[in-house]
Amino acid sequence: MISTKTIEAIRDRVEIVAVISESVKLARKGRSFVGLCPFHQEKTPSFNVNADKGFFYCFGCKEKGNVFDFLMKVEGLTFPEAARRLADRAGIEIEETATDAERREADAARRAVDDLYAVNQLAAHWFERQLREHASARTAWDELRRRGLASSSGDPLEDVPPNVKDALQAFRIGYAPPTWDGLTHFLAQQGISPVTATKVGLIAPRKTGAGHYDWFRHRLLFAILDVQGRVIGFSGRILPDPETGDVDKQSPKYINSPESPIYQKGHSLFGLYQARQSIRKHDEAILVEGNFDVVSLHARGIDNVVAPLGTAFTALQAKLLRRYAPVVTLLFDGDLAGKKATREARETCRAGGLVAKVAVLSGAKDPDDFVRERGPEALTQAVRAARGILEHLIEDTLDETFVRGDAHERAARVHEAVKLIASEDDPTVRAMAQTYADGIAQRIGLPDAASFRLLKDTVTRALAEASREGAPRGQGSAAPREGQEAQNVVHPSGSGGPKNSPPITDISPWRARSRDQREEIGLSILGCFLDFPDLIDDPGCEEAIRELEGDAALAVAILSSSTSASAPPVPSSPAFPPTSPQKAGQKIGLDVLEILAHVPAAIHTFAAQRLASPRHEHREEARVELVSNAQKLKRLGLSRQKAQVVEALHRIERTGDPAAEDALLREMDRRAREKHGL
Numbered sequence: 258m259i260s261t262k263t264i265e266a267i268r269d270r271v272e273i274v275a276v277i278s279e280s281v282k283l284a285r286k287g288r289s290f291v292g293l294c295p296f297h298q299e300k301t302p303s304f305n306v307n308a309d310k311g312f313f314y315c316f317g318c319k320e321k322g323n324v325f326d327f328l329m330k331v332e333g334l335t336f337p338e339a340a341r342r343l344a345d346r347a348g349i350e351i352e353e354t355a356t357d358a359e360r361r362e363a364d365a366a367r368r369a370v371d372d373l374y375a376v377n378q379l380a381a382h383w384f385e386r387q388l389r390e391h392a393s394a395r396t397a398w399d400e401l402r403r404r405g406l407a408s409s410s411g412d413p414l415e416d417v418p419p420n421v422k423d424a425l426q427a428f429r430i431g432y433a434p435p436t437w438d439g440l441t442h443f444l445a446q447q448g449i450s451p452v453t454a455t456k457v458g459l460i461a462p463r464k465t466g467a468g469h470y471d472w473f474r475h476r477l478l479f480a481i482l483d484v485q486g487r488v489i490g491f492s493g494r495i496l497p498d499p500e501t502g503d504v505d506k507q508s509p510k511y512i513n514s515p516e517s518p519i520y521q522k523g524h525s526l527f528g529l530y531q532a533r534q535s536i537r538k539h540d541e542a543i544l545v546e547g548n549f550d551v552v553s554l555h556a557r558g559i560d561n562v563v564a565p566l567g568t569a570f571t572a573l574q575a576k577l578l579r580r581y582a583p584v585v586t587l588l589f590d591g592d593l594a595g596k597k598a599t600r601e602a603r604e605t606c607r608a609g610g611l612v613a614k615v616a617v618l619s620g621a622k623d624p625d626d627f628v629r630e631r632g633p634e635a636l637t638q639a640v641r642a643a644r645g646i647l648e649h650l651i652e653d654t655l656d657e658t659f660v661r662g663d664a665h666e667r668a669a670r671v672h673e674a675v676k677l678i679a680s681e682d683d684p685t686v687r688a689m690a691q692t693y694a695d696g697i698a699q700r701i702g703l704p705d706a707a708s709f710r711l712l713k714d715t716v717t718r719a720l721a722e723a724s725r726e727g728a729p730r731g732q733g734s735a736a737p738r739e740g741q742e743a744q745n746v747v748h749p750s751g752s753g754g755p756k757n758s759p760p761i762t763d764i765s766p767w768r769a770r771s772r773d774q775r776e777e778i779g780l781s782i783l784g785c786f787l788d789f790p791d792l793i794d795d796p797g798c799e800e801a802i803r804e805l806e807g808d809a810a811l812a813v814a815i816l817s818s819s820t821s822a823s824a825p826p827v828p829s830s831p832a833f834p835p836t837s838p839q840k841a842g843q844k845i846g847l848d849v850l851e852i853l854a855h856v857p858a859a860i861h862t863f864a865a866q867r868l869a870s871p872r873h874e875h876r877e878e879a880r881v882e883l884v885s886n887a888q889k890l891k892r893l894g895l896s897r898q899k900a901q902v903v904e905a906l907h908r909i910e911r912t913g914d915p916a917a918e919d920a921l922l923r924e925m926d927r928r929a930r931e932k933h934g935l
C-alpha cells in the first residue's frame with residue numbers, strides 16, 4: 258500500500274493540466290481548460306479541466322475525477338500504478354505502508370515486469386551494434402540503401418542527411434545476425450535469465466536438447482516502443498541470403514515479437530512514440546501500412562506517421578491515436594489489400610472516435626516508394642488533398658470501371674454506394690455524400706438515364722428510411738454550445754421543477770413560478786460558492802447562506818465542511834493572486850470528489866459542471882453576484898410569506914374568525930415593513 262502521505266504529496270505537486278495535456282489537447286477557457294473528451298466521441302470540446310481544483314469533468318459523457326482517475330481511465334491503470342507513474346514524474350519517493358511480506362511480493366512483481374523492459378532494452382542496443390559491426394549486416398545496409406536511408410558507397414552513414422540519421426536512431430534500427438545463438442549468448446553473459454528473455458520472445462527453448470536459440474535471425478530490426486519510449490518488442494524484416502542474394506519465399510516478410518506481458522499486438526502503434534508530438538501539433542495523424550513507410554516518411558521530415566504493426570488497424574489502436582489527434586489520414590497501398598484495409602478502417606475509426614480521411618497516391622505502390630520517387634512535397638500535397646473516407650469509398654465504388662460493367666454489376670455497385678451513404682450517422686455528412694454520389698454519377702456519365710435515376714431514388718429512399726428509424730447515433734451529446742453554460746445551468750437533469758415534485762393541486766401558478774425562481778437563484782449562489790469556496794467564510798455572504806434552502810443549501814453545507822478542513826483558505830482575490838494556484842487549489846481538489854459524492858442527486862450534474870468549468874474568473878465578481886442574488890432571495894421569501902398570509906386570510910374569511918384575521922393582518926403589516934427595510 259502506498260502511504261497517504263505519498264498520495265497527498267502527489268496531489269499537491271502534480272499538475273493535472275500537465276498530465277492530461279499529454280494525451281488531450283487542451284485550450285484555456287476562462288479559469289478552466291477544455292478539449293475533446295478522450296472518453297467519448299465528439300467534435301466540439303466538452304471536456305473541462307479545472308487546474309485549481311485538480312478536477313476534470315465532461316459535459317457530454319459525465320466522466321469525472323482527479324488526476325489519478327484520469328490515468329486509470331485513459332491508460333487502464335490500477336490506482337497504485339497510476340500513483341507510481343505520477344510519483345515518478347514528480348520525483349516523489351514512494352512511501353509504503355504494508356507488511357514486509359506484502360511489500361516483498363509487490364516489489365518482486367514490479368521487478369519482474371521491469372526486467373522484461375530491461376532485457377528488451379539490452380537487446381535493442383545489441384541489435385543496433387550488430388548493424389554497425391556484424392559482417393552480414395551489409396545486406397541490411399543494402400536494404401536501407403535501396404530505400405535511400407544509407408549512403409550508396411563506403412561508410413553507409415557518410416553524407417547521410419541529418420533527418421535520415423535521426424530516423425535510424427529514433428526507430429532504433431538494428432540487425433539480427435544469422436547465427437542461432439548470438440543474442441542468447443550475449444544475454445547469458447549479461448546475467449539475464451533465459452526465462453526472462455523467453456518471456457519477451459527474444460529467445461526460445463530448443464525443441465531438442467537443452468538450451469535456447471535466437472528468435473530473430475538475419476533480419477533488419479525495428480524496435481517497437483510504447484508511448485513512454487520503452488522497448489516492448491521488435492519487428493524483423495526479411496533480408497536476402499548474404500551468400501546467394503536470394504530471398505526465402507517460404508519465410509514471412511515480417512516477424513514480430515510474440516505477445517508478452519508487456520506487448521500485445523493490436524494495442525500499440527508502430528512509431529507513435531516518435532510521432533506523438535508531431536501528431537498533436539498537426540492535430541492529425543497519418544496511418545500507413547508498413548514499418549518502412551513510417552521510417553521513410555519520418556526520414557523525409559513527415560513525422561506524424563504511424564502504422565498498425567502487422568495487424569489490421571484495431572479499435573484499440575484507433576482509441577490510442579484519438580488521444581493525440583481527432584483526425585487520421587489513411588495512406589494505404591494502392592493494391593487490393595490496401596483497398597480492403599481502407600474499407601475496414603472506416604468502422605474502426607468510427608469506433609475509436611476518429612475522423613478518417615483517405616489520401617490516394619497516384620501511380621506508386623506504397624508511401625515509401627512514392628516519397629522516394631516524387632519527394633516529400635508531393636506526398637504532403639497528396640495528404641492535403643485527402644477526402645473524407647465516405648466520399649473516397651463512394652468514388653471507389655462508382656469508378657470508371659462502373660461504366661464498363663453490365664447491368665447487373667451496375668445495379669450491385671449502385672446498391673453498394675447507397676448502403677455506404679445510408680450507413681453514415683451524421684446527417685450532414687450523409688447529405689454531402691449524397692450530393693457527391695450524384696456528382697460522380699453525372700461525371701462518369703451513366704450511359705442510361707435509368708441508372709442515374711435509380712441511384713438517386715434509392716439513395717433518397719434509404720435516407721428516408723434511416724430517418725424514420727430515429728435519430729442517428731452520435732448526435733445526442735449534451736455538450737453545451739460555447740457561451741451557453743455561462744448562463745445559469747438552472748435545471749440540471751432531474752432538478753426541481755413541478756414535474757418531479759409530488760403533485761400539489763392547490764398550488765397557484767405564481768407560487769410555482771416563484772419556487773422555480775428561488776431554485777434558480779439558489780443554484781446561482783451555489784455556483785458562486787463552487788467557483789470560490791472561500792466565499793463561505795466571507796461575512797458579506799452569510800445572508801446568502803441563510804437564505805438558501807433545499808438542495809443548494811445542502812450542497813453549500815457540504816462545501817463548507819470540506820473547505821474548513823483545508824486550511825489555509827485560498828487567497829484568490831485578484832489583488833492577491835495565489836502564489837501557487839496549483840497547490841492552494843489542489844488542497845480543495847482533494848475534496849472535489851468527496852463533495853460530489855454527497856451533493857444531492859438532483860443538482861449533482863450542476864455541481865460537477867461548475868467545478869470543472871467555473872463561471873467567474875474573479876472572486877469579487879462572484880461575490881457581487883452572490884450578494885445581489887441573496888437580496889433577491891430574501892425579497893422572494895418575503896413575498897412568499899405574504900402570499901401565504903393572504904391565502905390564510907381568505908380561509909379565515911370563509912370560516913369567519915375575527916381574532917385570527919386581526920392577528921394575521923398585523924403579521925402582514927410587520928412583514929411589509931421588514932421588506933421595505935431591506
Ligand SMILES: [Zn+2]
Binds near residue numbers: 294297304316
Ligand atoms: Zn466525454
